[in-house]
Amino acid sequence: MTRNAQNGLLGRIDGDVAGILLLAALLVIVLPLGLDIFRLNMVGKYLTYAFVALGLVLCWGSAGILSLGQGIFFGIGGYCMAMFLKLEASSPEATKIQSTPGIPDFMDWNQLTALPWFWEPFHSLTFSIVAVVAVPALLALIVGLAMFKRRVGGVYFAIITQAFAAILTILIVGQQGYTGGINGITDLRTLKGWDIRTDEAKLVLYFVNAALLIGCILLCLYVRRSKLGRILVALRDKEDRVRFSGYDVANFKIFVFCFAAALSAVGGAMFTLQVGFMSPSFVGIVPSIEMVIYCAVGGRLSLLGAVYGTLLVNWAKTMLSESFPELWLFAMGALFIGVVMVFPNGLAGLYQQYIAPRLRRPTVGRTTMPAAAAPIIPPHTAAD
Amino acid sequence: MFEGYSLAELGSIFAMQGFAGLILFSVFVLMALGLAIIFGQMGVINMAHGEFMILGAYVTYLCSNVISSTVPALFPAYFFIAMILAFFASGALGMLVEWGMIRFLYRRPLDTLLATWGLSLILQQVFRSVFGAREVGVVLPDWLMGSVAVTDTIEVPINGLFVMALTIAITVVIYTVMFRSRWGQGVRAVMQNRVMAGAVGINTEKVDRYTFGLGCGIAGVAGSAFTMVGSTGPTSGQLYIVDTFLVVVFGGAQSLIGTIASAFTISQAQSTMEFFLSGSTAKVLTLLTVVVILMLRPQGLFVLKVRR
Numbered sequence: 001m002t003r004n005a006q007n008g009l010l011g012r013i014d015g016d017v018a019g020i021l022l023l024a025a026l027l028v029i030v031l032p033l034g035l036d037i038f039r040l041n042m043v044g045k046y047l048t049y050a051f052v053a054l055g056l057v058l059c060w061g062s063a064g065i066l067s068l069g070q071g072i073f074f075g076i077g078g079y080c081m082a083m084f085l086k087l088e089a090s091s092p093e094a095t096k097i098q099s100t101p102g103i104p105d106f107m108d109w110n111q112l113t114a115l116p117w118f119w120e121p122f123h124s125l126t127f128s129i130v131a132v133v134a135v136p137a138l139l140a141l142i143v144g145l146a147m148f149k150r151r152v153g154g155v156y157f158a159i160i161t162q163a164f165a166a167i168l169t170i171l172i173v174g175q176q177g178y179t180g181g182i183n184g185i186t187d188l189r190t191l192k193g194w195d196i197r198t199d200e201a202k203l204v205l206y207f208v209n210a211a212l213l214i215g216c217i218l219l220c221l222y223v224r225r226s227k228l229g230r231i232l233v234a235l236r237d238k239e240d241r242v243r244f245s246g247y248d249v250a251n252f253k254i255f256v257f258c259f260a261a262a263l264s265a266v267g268g269a270m271f272t273l274q275v276g277f278m279s280p281s282f283v284g285i286v287p288s289i290e291m292v293i294y295c296a297v298g299g300r301l302s303l304l305g306a307v308y309g310t311l312l313v314n315w316a317k318t319m320l321s322e323s324f325p326e327l328w329l330f331a332m333g334a335l336f337i338g339v340v341m342v343f344p345n346g347l348a349g350l351y352q353q354y355i356a357p358r359l360r361r362p363t364v365g366r367t368t369m370p371a372a373a374a375p376i377i378p379p380h381t382a383a384d
Numbered sequence: 385m386f387e388g389y390s391l392a393e394l395g396s397i398f399a400m401q402g403f404a405g406l407i408l409f410s411v412f413v414l415m416a417l418g419l420a421i422i423f424g425q426m427g428v429i430n431m432a433h434g435e436f437m438i439l440g441a442y443v444t445y446l447c448s449n450v451i452s453s454t455v456p457a458l459f460p461a462y463f464f465i466a467m468i469l470a471f472f473a474s475g476a477l478g479m480l481v482e483w484g485m486i487r488f489l490y491r492r493p494l495d496t497l498l499a500t501w502g503l504s505l506i507l508q509q510v511f512r513s514v515f516g517a518r519e520v521g522v523v524l525p526d527w528l529m530g531s532v533a534v535t536d537t538i539e540v541p542i543n544g545l546f547v548m549a550l551t552i553a554i555t556v557v558i559y560t561v562m563f564r565s566r567w568g569q570g571v572r573a574v575m576q577n578r579v580m581a582g583a584v585g586i587n588t589e590k591v592d593r594y595t596f597g598l599g600c601g602i603a604g605v606a607g608s609a610f611t612m613v614g615s616t617g618p619t620s621g622q623l624y625i626v627d628t629f630l631v632v633v634f635g636g637a638q639s640l641i642g643t644i645a646s647a648f649t650i651s652q653a654q655s656t657m658e659f660f661l662s663g664s665t666a667k668v669l670t671l672l673t674v675v676v677i678l679m680l681r682p683q684g685l686f687v688l689k690v691r692r
Binding site for chain 2: 164
């Protein structure tokens with residue numbers, strides 16, 4: 001790489017940091033001032049999906065691995081959190097009207113008389129928080145090891161992850177006594193004695209969520225700027241060449257898949273805290289593929305784009321389903337088709353193409369760097 | 385899990401569940417055949433395949449209503465008319481989709497997946513707007529009602545038998561078209577080596593369009609057959625799509641025989657287990673087994689050896 005390219009990279013780092021500061025200002029100052037607590041909580045809910053979208057930017061955008069099972073990890077993260085909260089809400093005093101006090105209500109309805117073994121450790125908050133990240137990452141590791149070491153990729157990987165999403169949903173719905181079934185785990189009240197249902201708690205959780213999101217964006221940015229990030233891009237574009245250069249391609253893929261899984265799980269846990277329940281409707285095939293469209297609309301190559309894309313799609317979904325419910329699926333379908341056929345780089349691509357050149361014009365005249373305005377990745381390679 | 389059943393009873397259970405599995409198998413095969421042509425031969429992921437099937441089911445539903453109200457004399461045979469109409473309706477829509485969308489995406493399989501998913505959402509909403517959200521069923525003509533008693537304890541429904549016969553007939557037709565006709569030869573040539581096929585004078589774009597249309601048309605016929613054993617709703621297609629993809633991948637994407645063998649294995653395993661375990665556990669076990677086998681043997685059961 002020449003000095004010129006390095007300059008370009010530095011220039012972009014500045015641009016990215018400015019963009020993150022702008023996003024932070026929007027999330028921490030503008031939105032809390034402009035929205036009432038109900039709408040703010042809703043934005044908080046949308047932002048939890050942005051964690052998934054960030055993971056997809058790395059996994060799909062950078063490394064070219066399309067996972068249609070991110071809902072699995074989002075769900076597991078959410079369920080780990082929900083299990084802790086549910087156990088706290090099912091203290092023997094609070095559940096003394098049940099035939100077996102001290103176990104979650106849905107277990108009592110399903111004639112369970114003791115807490116299943118895998119629920120036991122979730123009495124501990126520390127364990128639960130570790131589990132939120134560790135369990136999905138471990139699952140991703142197993143799936144990744146099995147698939148990538150055998151050089152299964154692309155479409156097959158997408159279908160298998162989708163099958164996993166289907167399996168997990170059927171399992172959760174079927175094992176009602178252990179998981180709460182189709183209703184999920186509901187009626188969550190307190191976190192270590194702190195009522196999460198009050199407006200103040202929602203406000204605090206919103207800020208925690210926003211801070212975590214910014215932290216995760218910085219972490220993703222660090223990964224992308226590292227040598228590892230560049231190897232990921234390289235193996236997306238010419239996998240064989242990376243392999244022949246002496247890298248174990250599978251390990252990089254496994255890492256990025258696990259990383260994306262952990263990110264999604266953090267989002268899931270924050271979702272449970274802010275919304276107050278977790279159900280299989282956030283796990284299955286349909287939500288998983290919807291999460292891909294959040295990332296695609298924002299721009300599969302842009303971390304910030306993914307956040308804005310998530311906010312925009314969810315906002316549109318809420319607006320449309322409030323006023324014209326029958327239009328939503330049309331809009332969603334059109335989005336899928338449009339984002340693939342007309343603007344594969346999403347909002348970020350449009351920004352790079354039309355807005356960024358105008359913003360940079362004063363400086364572009366003096367420095368000789370028009371190339372910085374070009375899309376980071378040419379569209380034809382981004383497509384695969 | 386076998387306690388409490390005598391040997392004869394167990395035999396009957398396996399026979400009855402085996403037959404239920406055969407009906408499931410027929411639906412799987414019909415759906416998977418279309419997909420095997422589109423995915424296996426063309427390498428296109430069509431997530432809207434289930435909706436093409438449902439289109440066929442709705443065409444059959446319309447047909448049964450129209451014929452029973454206008455020409456009741458034809459009613460016993462309406463199913464055959466409906467099947468042909470379903471084939472052409474789904475096939476024509478498929479060719480339109482290929483022309484408008486798929487042909488730009490041949491080199492981007494992951495993007496095809498997303499775009500066809502979008503298409504499936506749109507089609508679902510169209511179905512819901514036109515036919516309503518409730519599931520609809522067709523009235524079967526008299527000769528398809530009832531069941532045949534094979535022994536005292538084993539009974540098989542006639543509509544199930546009919547669907548199976550239909551599946552066999554369609555499979556034979558597809559086999560003949562793909563492997564015994566000149567057109568099928570062209571299709572296989574294009575799939576094996578597009579550039580070379582073009583060089584020897586095959587119009588590859590036309591072959592693509594008709595192949596995609598054929599795959600979708602078969603899905604339409606599958607939908608038509610599906611109405612005989614189940615009711616149809618706007619989202620019924622989505623329920624089957626992942627199973628069907630697994631069937632095709634499990635069988636080895638390029639092999640029609642593999643598709644049939646894997647459909648047989650999966651449907652039999654599922655319906656036999658369903659009797660002894662709960663439905664959801666059976667489904668989870670079947671899918672997990674398939675996925676684990678696919679992880680160990682990603683190329684599927686049957687592999688077509690092609691020099692690339």
